[in-house]
Amino acid sequence: MIYGKNIVIRQLEIGDEEYLYKWWNYGEMMEHAGFPYGILNSKEAIRKNIISEIECYDAFPEKKRFIIFKKVNMEPIGELNYSGWRKRDQLCEFGIKICEASEQGLGYGQDALYHFIDYLFRTLNLNKIELTSMIDNKRAHNLYRKLGFKEIGIIRDGFFDSRTGAFSDVIYMDILKSEWLEKRESLTQK
Numbered sequence: 001m002i003y004g005k006n007i008v009i010r011q012l013e014i015g016d017e018e019y020l021y022k023w024w025n026y027g028e029m030m031e032h033a034g035f036p037y038g039i040l041n042s043k044e045a046i047r048k049n050i051i052s053e054i055e056c057y058d059a060f061p062e063k064k065r066f067i068i069f070k071k072v073n074m075e076p077i078g079e080l081n082y083s084g085w086r087k088r089d090q091l092c093e094f095g096i097k098i099c100e101a102s103e104q105g106l107g108y109g110q111d112a113l114y115h116f117i118d119y120l121f122r123t124l125n126l127n128k129i130e131l132t133s134m135i136d137n138k139r140a141h142n143l144y145r146k147l148g149f150k151e152i153g154i155i156r157d158g159f160f161d162s163r164t165g166a167f168s169d170v171i172y173m174d175i176l177k178s179e180w181l182e183k184r185e186s187l188t189q190k
């Protein structure tokens with residue numbers, strides 16, 4: 001478990017399909033990822049997907065998903081993952097979603113991501129964490145900047161956006177371990 005101030009992060013478990021099914025098929029929640037209808041996957045397909053992921057006994061697989069809970073009552077409120085781990089280059093990317101709309105904007109996203117980034121740098125021994133995000137997702141960009149990510153550039157037509165049925169630019173951001181260690185200090189001092 002990864003413990004934050006008001007959240008707990010744990011690995012994916014069988015049974016998580018109950019809320020992943022709801023979250024992933026909720027168009028409004030998936031819009032930021034370009035899926036305004038959700039992913040339209042059955043609960044059984046999601047369950048099988050979970051089983052195939054957790055059948056891997058490697059403590060450090062190339063990608064891994066996690067669920068975010070509120071510490072106060074252990075209610076599931078969102079998800080986190082890392083992927084694209086390139087061991088030689090010591091980098092990976094991540095995804096975060098506070099999936100319960102009523103729990104957004106309450107500090108849980110920042111709390112979870114702060115501890116997840118720290119976990120990734122320490123545990124995977126990374127040199128860099130990178131991300132791409134839809135160009136109009138200002139809320140997420142604000143959070144990433146707040147945690148020290150730098151906007152490196154725009155990837156033109158980097159994503160096919162089902163909201164518009166057209167290609168959309170995406171923003172590329174990253175943070176180096178040295179930058180994180182500095183940022184972490186300034187964030188904990190507040």
Ligand SMILES: CC(C)(COP(=O)(O)OP(=O)(O)OC[C@H]1O[C@@H](n2cnc3c(N)ncnc32)[C@H](O)[C@@H]1OP(=O)(O)O)[C@@H](O)C(=O)NCCC(=O)NCCS
Nearest residue numbers: 032096097098104105106107108109110133139140142143
């Ligand atoms: C983006 C997201 C992870 C942020 O988590 P959150 O719990 O809602 O945000 P927090 O309350 O922790 O806020 C942290 C910072 O994010 C930014 N932020 C949060 N809500 C915002 C809003 N409505 N408008 C602009 N910036 C916002 C602010 O910088 C905020 O810091 P501040 O409170 O000091 O101003 C969450 O809203 C979410 O999951 N959204 C939908 C999915 C998504 O967009 N995922 C990212 C895909 S790249």
